[in-house]
Amino acid sequence: MQYFVQQLINGLTLGSIYGLIAIGYTMVYGIIGMINFAHGDIFMVGAFTALIVFLVLGALFYSVPVVIALLVMMIVAMLLTSLYNWTIEKVAYRPLRGSFRLAPLITAIGMSIALSNFVQVTQGPRNKPIPPMVSKVYDIGGISVSLKQIIIVIVTALLLALFWYLVNKTSLGRAQRACEQDRKMAALLGIDVDRTISITFIMGAALAAVAGTLFLMYYGVIAFSDGFTPGVKAFTAAVLGGIGSLPGAVLGGLMIGFIESMWSAYFSIDYKDVAAFSILAIVLIFLPSGILGRPEVEKV
Amino acid sequence: MAVTVSPERDSVATPIQRALKEAFYAGAIALGLFVLFIGLKTGQNISNELVLTERWGLLAAVVIATAVGRFLYVAYGQPFMANQKITDVATGLLPASVGSRFFQLPAFILAVVAAVLLFVLSNSLAGWVGAEPAGYLQFLRALAVIYVLASVIYYFRAFIHANFTKLGVAALVLYPILVVAVLSLNAWSIVGGLQGSLKWVDNFGIQILIYVMLAWGLNIVVGLAGLLDLGYVAFYAIGAYSYALLGTHFGLSFWILLPAAGMMAAFWGVMLGFPVLRLRGDYLAIVTLAFGEIIRLVLINWREVTNGSSGISGIPKVSFFGLMSFNVSDPNYIAKVLGIAQSGAYYKIFLYYLILGLCLLTAFVTIRLRRLPVGRAWEALREDEIACRSLGINTTTTKLTAFATGAMFGGFAGSFFAARQGFVSPESFVFLESAIILAIVVLGGMGSLVGIAVAAIVMIGGTEALRELDFLKQIFGPDFTPELYRMLLFGMAMVIVMLWKPRGFVGSREPTAFLKIRRAVSGSFTKEGHG
Numbered sequence: 063m064q065y066f067v068q069q070l071i072n073g074l075t076l077g078s079i080y081g082l083i084a085i086g087y088t089m090v091y092g093i094i095g096m097i098n099f100a101h102g103d104i105f106m107v108g109a110f111t112a113l114i115v116f117l118v119l120g121a122l123f124y125s126v127p128v129v130i131a132l133l134v135m136m137i138v139a140m141l142l143t144s145l146y147n148w149t150i151e152k153v154a155y156r157p158l159r160g161s162f163r164l165a166p167l168i169t170a171i172g173m174s175i176a177l178s179n180f181v182q183v184t185q186g187p188r189n190k191p192i193p194p195m196v197s198k199v200y201d202i203g204g205i206s207v208s209l210k211q212i213i214i215v216i217v218t219a220l221l222l223a224l225f226w227y228l229v230n231k232t233s234l235g236r237a238q239r240a241c242e243q244d245r246k247m248a249a250l251l252g253i254d255v256d257r258t259i260s261i262t263f264i265m266g267a268a269l270a271a272v273a274g275t276l277f278l279m280y281y282g283v284i285a286f287s288d289g290f291t292p293g294v295k296a297f298t299a300a301v302l303g304g305i306g307s308l309p310g311a312v313l314g315g316l317m318i319g320f321i322e323s324m325w326s327a328y329f330s331i332d333y334k335d336v337a338a339f340s341i342l343a344i345v346l347i348f349l350p351s352g353i354l355g356r357p358e359v360e361k362v
Numbered sequence: 363m364a365v366t367v368s369p370e371r372d373s374v375a376t377p378i379q380r381a382l383k384e385a386f387y388a389g390a391i392a393l394g395l396f397v398l399f400i401g402l403k404t405g406q407n408i409s410n411e412l413v414l415t416e417r418w419g420l421l422a423a424v425v426i427a428t429a430v431g432r433f434l435y436v437a438y439g440q441p442f443m444a445n446q447k448i449t450d451v452a453t454g455l456l457p458a459s460v461g462s463r464f465f466q467l468p469a470f471i472l473a474v475v476a477a478v479l480l481f482v483l484s485n486s487l488a489g490w491v492g493a494e495p496a497g498y499l500q501f502l503r504a505l506a507v508i509y510v511l512a513s514v515i516y517y518f519r520a521f522i523h524a525n526f527t528k529l530g531v532a533a534l535v536l537y538p539i540l541v542v543a544v545l546s547l548n549a550w551s552i553v554g555g556l557q558g559s560l561k562w563v564d565n566f567g568i569q570i571l572i573y574v575m576l577a578w579g580l581n582i583v584v585g586l587a588g589l590l591d592l593g594y595v596a597f598y599a600i601g602a603y604s605y606a607l608l609g610t611h612f613g614l615s616f617w618i619l620l621p622a623a624g625m626m627a628a629f630w631g632v633m634l635g636f637p638v639l640r641l642r643g644d645y646l647a648i649v650t651l652a653f654g655e656i657i658r659l660v661l662i663n664w665r666e667v668t669n670g671s672s673g674i675s676g677i678p679k680v681s682f683f684g685l686m687s688f689n690v691s692d693p694n695y696i697a698k699v700l701g702i703a704q705s706g707a708y709y710k711i712f713l714y715y716l717i718l719g720l721c722l723l724t725a726f727v728t729i730r731l732r733r734l735p736v737g738r739a740w741e742a743l744r745e746d747e748i749a750c751r752s753l754g755i756n757t758t759t760t761k762l763t764a765f766a767t768g769a770m771f772g773g774f775a776g777s778f779f780a781a782r783q784g785f786v787s788p789e790s791f792v793f794l795e796s797a798i799i800l801a802i803v804v805l806g807g808m809g810s811l812v813g814i815a816v817a818a819i820v821m822i823g824g825t826e827a828l829r830e831l832d833f834l835k836q837i838f839g840p841d842f843t844p845e846l847y848r849m850l851l852f853g854m855a856m857v858i859v860m861l862w863k864p865r866g867f868v869g870s871r872e873p874t875a876f877l878k879i880r881r882a883v884s885g886s887f888t889k890e891g892h893g
Contacts, residue, residue, distance in 0.1 A: 091644070097647065114402055145391065161864040164584075168805065168856060171856065172801070172852075172860065173853065173857060175850075175853030176857065180850055186403070186405065190404055294793070297651075298652065336663075344637075346637075346645055
């Protein structure tokens with residue numbers, strides 16, 4: 063039982079990170095119906111920004127309290143990563159809006175290749191390890207919970223609450239939901255669609271940057287190619303939960319996290335990704351539009 | 363609240379003022395994007411800790427370059443292109459006015475003379491001017507040759523445009539012979555020519571043709587049937603491992619295993635097809651992507667069979683239909699049988715014709731299938747699935763045949779790849795490969811075989827050509843490695859080509875079924891990729 067709860071906690075940590083990235087996929091998909099393939103690399107850029115900020119802080123000050131360091135890393139990463147996603151949307155996706163469906167997908171894949179190789183060229187191909195920032199581990203009834211995990215879950219919960227508020231209670235969120243339902247009608251009613259889409263990309267990137275910072279803190283290492291696997295997993299999570307649905311993205315992220323940690327604990331660690339992908343395929347056979355996704359209404 | 367509309371605000375700003383403003387914004391954005399990534403570099407010190415190196419000079423250069431580039435584009439580029447659009451009548455390959463200004467007789471003669479002179483003197487040049495300027499002169503020679511070829515193409519553009527397919531096939535068939543002939547003349551010996559041709563035939567010819575074949579295979583799934591497949595590389599892997607395992611363990615010949623690998627891949631195509639029959643669009647995309655990853659992860663982890671990430675080596679070579687072999691030690695080695703000099707180039711040239719044959723087979727099958735009921739059903743499925751079903755087409759078999767046929771060609775290409783490399787490992791079958799193949803299909807203009815071939819030549823040939831940029835070391839110093847920038851440029855090229863031609867190189871298409879007259883269908887009337 064203890065072992066099970068332990069795995070549950072590990073899964074929750076992992077799932078929180080996936081959920082944060084998955085929101086970026088699902089929001090962009092919801093509003094412009096496009097798979098933003100570069101999102102995984104946006105996450106990697108966020109983690110890398112946090113890494114560089116961490117090193118800058120280390121170089122400038124003798125010692126910085128961990129809380130402040132994390133906060134600064136997160137904020138700078140959010141700002142710069144948002145700038146990246148905003149620029150990418152403006153340069154690579156906006157001119158192709160209204161073009162056929164695969165065109166932005168291809169530019170997104172191109173941007174993904176360009177981003178990861180840009181980081182490789184400018185920062186070098188090696189893994190970048192940082193000294194552990196938070197190493198405290200609590201023992202609660204035989205279950206060890208590290209402070210890192212607590213931070214990840216709390217930060218994720220706070221952000222999700224803030225995010226929920228933004229989408230459901232503010233005029234910005236209303237505009238977003240309106241664009242999601244019918245972009246043309248929203249424009250006719252005076253919503254600046256371009257601006258709303260830009261903000262969607264910025265919000266997605268900010269969440270991915272937080273996920274990147276947390277990832278860096280949790281694993282203590284990042285490399286230029288680390289965007290792909292979490293990106294694909296988060297995308298899987300978004301689809302599993304029903305792409306376009308925000309609670310679905312979080313649910314899917316948690317599910318993928320649980321599947322992974324349970325599978326590595328009880329079966330084999332080698333096949334954990336295979337398990338996650340297989341479960342995706344099986345779920346989609348029975349629920350073709352994901353767990354919480356709206357079934358597609360076909361109009362003839 | 364009064365809304366103030368000030369139309370004069372835009373008209374007051376001259377293009378230069380607007381360009382200055384835009385340049386400022388572009389510079390500011392570039393500064394934001396690059397301040398951490400170019401301004402600082404993370405590196406390891408001796409005790410393996412991360413340290414930062416400052417590169418503010420490089421950062422300033424990049425930011426200024428961005429701003430200047432944006433300024434020139436807004437101030438001169440945009441007005442120029444707007445003018446061009448008005449004055450140009452598109453004629454085939456190049457807009458007429460630009461073309462006729464760029465390709466003129468005196469320049470053509472000059473380029474021919476320069477190229478010939480530099481070729482004749484190429485061996486003694488280094489002695490006269492030293493090694494370093496000789497490198498530049500070689501680059502100049504390459505430019506002159508390209509210019510001459512481009513002029514010839516421009517002069518015969520109407521003819522080329524009319525007979526593009528025939529000329530293309532002829533050029534592909536003659537390519538190795540031409541390469542060997544030119545290099546033999548250059549080195550003044552046939553053995554030297556054969557040796558020099560290795561790079562051109564293998565790195566450029568075979569490499570490009572493998573991608574052409576893969577893209578044509580994927581084209582059946584994506585371009586014809588409109589099913590977005592992001593895991594096509596899985597079938598390539600299945601074909602490669604089929605040949606690698608059966609060939610190394612049972613010693614079976616390539617000619618038996620080629621169809622076997624195709625069948626194996628087709629079988630897995632159907633296996634993938636079954637669960638995804640009900641899925642549409644992006645759900646289909648993610649499941650195919652997941653399938654590709656599952657196959658790769660199984661190849662990595664099923665160590666007893668696949669030897670894990672270290673891969674399988676010592677895969678037997680293809681024989682010349684069992685008559686002659688390409689192993690030097692064999693009694694029926696080709697050079698011994700024919701009584702010619704030993705060279706590794708025969709095998710490469712043979713492989714080139716083999717993959718060319720496989721490509722042409724793929725193209726032939728695709729063209730013929732499009733006229734069969736199943737091909738028409740694919741295209742109907744792509745355009746509208748509901749209408750397709752209402753007309754009594756069985757969408758299940760239609761989708762499954764598309765997956766199986768596409769997968770089969772992927773399997774063929776895979777077994778060829780294994781035979782060519784002599785080594786396979788899961789490294790070769792990552793998602794990036796699927797993405798590149800899909801990108802070639804879309805950049806070429808989905809459904810158009812010629813467009814896809816052109817896209818493969820441009821994208822793969824372009825990235826291979828970037829390996830040849832050693833002369834840049836003379837400019838940027840010996841630490842500069844142009845190879846590193848290959849994939850960065852590849853990704854950016856994908857974006858730029860897509861922005862430039864969203865419908866791909868060949869945007870219009872010939873209809874397969876028509877009433878009385880055959881009219882080309884503009885790309886904007888077709889709805890591709892609606893899975």
